[in-house]
Amino acid sequence: MEAGALLFSQAARRLGTATRAAGLVVPAFRCPPRVAGALRTIRRYPGGAVVAVRLKGRPFTDVTADMVDGVIAVNRLDEAAVARLRPPLAEAVAPEVDQPEAA
Numbered sequence: 589m590e591a592g593a594l595l596f597s598q599a600a601r602r603l604g605t606a607t608r609a610a611g612l613v614v615p616a617f618r619c620p621p622r623v624a625g626a627l628r629t630i631r632r633y634p635g636g637a638v639v640a641v642r643l644k645g646r647p648f649t650d651v652t653a654d655m656v657d658g659v660i661a662v663n664r665l666d667e668a669a670v671a672r673l674r675p676p677l678a679e680a681v682a683p684e685v686d687q688p689e690a691a
Contacts, residue, residue: 593619596643599652601680606680607659610673615639615662617640617655628654637662652681 592624600617607614609621621629627650631638639658641651656677682690 591645592629594681595648596641597653599648602680603652603655603659603677606677610676612659612663612665613637615658617658619643628629628658628667630658632662640684648683655681 591611594686596619598615603617604614615630615637616639617662618638618640620642621627623629626640626687627646629640631640639662641658643651656674659677665673
């Protein structure tokens with residue numbers, strides 16, 4: 589599935605919620621990066637950071653992986669924290685799979 593603006597905004601909200609629940613700084617998310625050819629960029633500001641991700645022509649899983657990596661980079665997590673926090677952050681932005689209805 590290719591990433592689109594609606595999927596991106598939904599993923600950003602879910603990732604923000606999971607990031608906040610983990611006690612981390614939630615960056616702003618935008619698309620596309622201002623740097624030509626970049627897949628993901630991070631801009632740091634005194635009050636926070638912006639993670640910009642390219643959507644066009646990319647699978648949604650690649651986009652969400654870049655978003656999660658952006659959260660990890662913004663928060664400057666060590667290896668132990670990355671190992672503990674990457675799975676729940678990635679789960680927060682995983683595409684929802686339709687479950688068959690029970691009879």
